[in-house]
């Protein structure tokens with residue numbers, strides 16, 4: 713079998729071209745995403761959440777003294793819901809905020825299409841839980857996996873690509 717992008721010979725069941733790193737089932741979807749970049753995205757996501765809460769806590773510290781504690785609590789609840797919706801919107805696009813910043817995309821591994829909302833939820837919840845329970849072995853799996861799939865990718869049937 714030959715790569716649709718560079719036409720060089722590739723092993724039949726590989727998802728990424730050995731030569732040009734394009735995603736063979738659908739080269740338009742992107743290229744193989746570097747592992748370092750992927751892990752960086754994984755650390756950005758919780759960091760964004762922490763930064764958001766630190767900023768809000770600072771603002772609320774001022775607001776609580778003028779508006780009272782009740783207003784502060786309801787603001788925290790509203791911001792939590794707001795961030796939750798923002799995060800779920802990214803998931804429905806096959807991304808997390810960190811992946812969006814770094815130009816990455818999760819795609820369905822056979823078609824290269826958007827994995828869909830529920831597949832992303834499966835990947836980010838049960839999938840990442842399973843990847844994490846053996847000292848994070850499921851994350852490191854992507855190092856030696858032929859398609860760079862972590863366990864949560866295998867569970868959800870996805871791969872991570874670098875967007876074009």
Ligand SMILES: [Zn+2]
Nearest residue numbers: 715718729732
């Ligand atoms: Zn190629």
